[in-house]
Amino acid sequence: MxxxxxxxxxxxxxxxxxxxxxxxxxxxxxxxxxxxxxxxxxxVTGIRDAAREVFAEDGRKALQYTTTDGYLPLREFIADRYRRRLGLPATPEEIQIVNGSQQCLDLVAKIFLDPGDAVGMERPGYLGAIEAFSLYEPVVHPVPLEEDGPNLGAFESVVRKHVPKFFYGIPNSQNPSGTTYSQEKRRGVAEVLEGTGTVFYEDDAFGELFFDGQPRPPVKRYLPDQTVISGSFSKIVAPGMRIGWIFAPVPVLREFNVAKQAADLHSNFLCQVILHRYLATHDLDxxxxxxxxxxxxxxxxxxxxxxxxxxxxxxxxxxxxxxxxxxxxxxxxxxxxxxxxxxxxxxxxxxxxxxxxxxxxxxxxxxxxxxxxxxxxxxxxxxxxxxxxxxx
Ligand SMILES: Cc1ncc(COP(=O)(O)O)c(C=O)c1O
Missing domain, CATH: 3.90.1150.10 (Aspartate Aminotransferase, domain 1)
Structure with a gap:
């Protein structure tokens, strides 16, 4: 064949x-x-205990279909954590559950990109993002990453010249470099983007893992209506559960929801309920x-x-x-x-x-x-x- x-x-x-x-x-x-x-x-023990409780108390419900946006108590937990840790006024309506934050890379690209559209990203950039975006055939404009974040001159020139649909960045402990944006660069990126047609896609896979335990202010703080953040339980609970999320302005989420529903109806509900039970009964901090x-x-x-x-x-x-x-x-x-x-x-x-x-x-x-x-x-x-x- x-x-x-x-x-x-x-x-x-x-x-x-x-x-x-x-x-x-x-x-x-x-x-x-x-x-x-x-x-x-x-x-393993904590997650096993949480799973046992879920099966004992409401196994039938946890094994049913659910809504595309995900388990509301889990979305409430995530929104509350944004408010508490980062001072972002997040609500559960702005959060949807995905199959690991890797799914956000696919779906964000799917809802924004037509073939030939411009996308900006750091150079070097996350391999998984390069692969995911490439399926939607954009023209990628890399911006050199320096010790304290993207080179702002190159960033501004890409944004002005090509007006990318979005710029994908990892401000916290980037993959592959480990680089963290300085506060000035976070502000600088937001200032350049403000009022343009370019969304900032803030991949925050590692924001919880600062060795000094101190969170850094997300770019979304400076550019709330123009930033989508993806987050994940992979690095802080267990990657095999495949539970991540997107935190985005409601108009973006509406499109995202349509794409997610078409892709898989919803993320594994059983894992969402078990994870929520685990988080409610254990000290994640x-x-x-x-x-x-x-x-x-x-x-x-x-x-x-x-x-x-x-x-x-x-x-x-x-x-x-x-x-x-x-x-x-x-x-x-x-x-x-x-x-x-x-x-x-x-x-x-x-x-x-x-x-x-x-x-x-x-x-x-x-x-x-x-x-x-x-x-x-x-x-x-x-x-x-x-x-x-x-x-x-
Ligand atoms: C920067 C970055 N984003 C996203 C992901 C995807 O992770 P997950 O789908 O497990 O949330 C990874 C995985 O290592 C990553 O390094």
Whole structure:
């Protein structure tokens, strides 16, 4: 059979993930290449107890169909958290539940983009967003990411010249760089966008995971009617539940709801009810503090070992939170070579290339510090140092 797939499938950037998963599954390989939260910090007992209570009390209801926007008590919990943590006047009517915040990438692109439309994003940018957007065939305009957020001159020029339908950014502990926007850049981005036809799509997958426990003000605070935020329980409760949300102005949500209904009717209701029960009976703040402290230690350890063990010319970002950092390789060393040689040595890193639209990233790697424990991080960094000394 000669399957006649749509042209858009042929235009999706080639995914490196299949090779990565194959490599990461080899038992002796220590992987800094993936993006998993630490399995040790998933509260299996707490979630099991919540599930038991839900089945015992109202299993039949939790196993029924529900509305597309999601379980109201869960949306109330999320809105209340925005009010309490970030001072945003959120209401449950502005929140819809999705299958992990990854679904927002697909649906936001679906409701805004026609082929050829302009989209702005950070360079480097989140690989999962590049893939999701590419299915809607936009023209992507990357804006260089600096230590404290996007280069504002380049950002303004993209917005004025191309008037993107939306600009996609991750102001908190970005994936892949670990960069956090400064307060000035948050304000600057909002000032440039204000009054234009460009929406700010604020992906806040990591905003709860600052090592110092202090939330940073979202761009939405400065640009409430023009910003959509996506959030997720993946990194703070459990990614396998696939529960995230979108927090957006009501006119955006109306369209989003239509697209979501057409895609899957609603997100897994059983998981929504169990998750809500878990959140109502456990202290999420304490849990988040614990995870953030652990990731902070992992991150510091990784930074120290990079500084101590790697050849000169290798630098790295210094994340304030999240799960990732980016390292720049000494000049002339290719990230694909580090990947291949690393696997032979028993350590996997993610080459930077897929995070760059229109080419680039050959001299960078992304390192994850949430999945491996401290001993594994130490051993993996020693293995990486052997590879780097051979290649540099
Ligand atoms: C920046 C960013 N956004 C969105 C996602 C999607 O996560 P989920 O669908 O589990 O919420 C990820 C996953 O790692 C991510 O790194």
């Amino acid at each position: 000669n399957y006649r797939f749509s042209g858009r499938m042929g235009r999706v950037p080639e995914s490196f993930l299949a090779e990565l998963f194959r490599v990461s599954a080899v038992p002796r390989v220590i992987s800094f290449a993936g993006g998993l939260p630490g399995s040790a910090y998933i509260d 304490a849990h988040v503090r614990k995870i953030s402290a652990v990731y902070g230690r992992h991150c510091r350890l990784m930074c120290d070992l990079l500084d101590d063990l790697m050849p000169s010319g290798m630098t790295h970002t210094n994340p304030e939170g999240g799960m990732f950092m980016t390292a720049a390789l000494p000049s002339g060393v290719s990230s694909m070579e580090v990947f291949r040689e690393g696997v032979k040595e028993g350590v996997a890193v993610l080459p930077g290339v897929p995070f760059y639209v229109n080419g680039g990233g050959e001299g960078t790697i992304r390192l994850n510090f949430s999945a491996a424990g401290e001993e594994e991080i130490a051993e993996g960094m020693h293995r990486l140092a052997r590879v780097m000394r051979r290649l540099a």
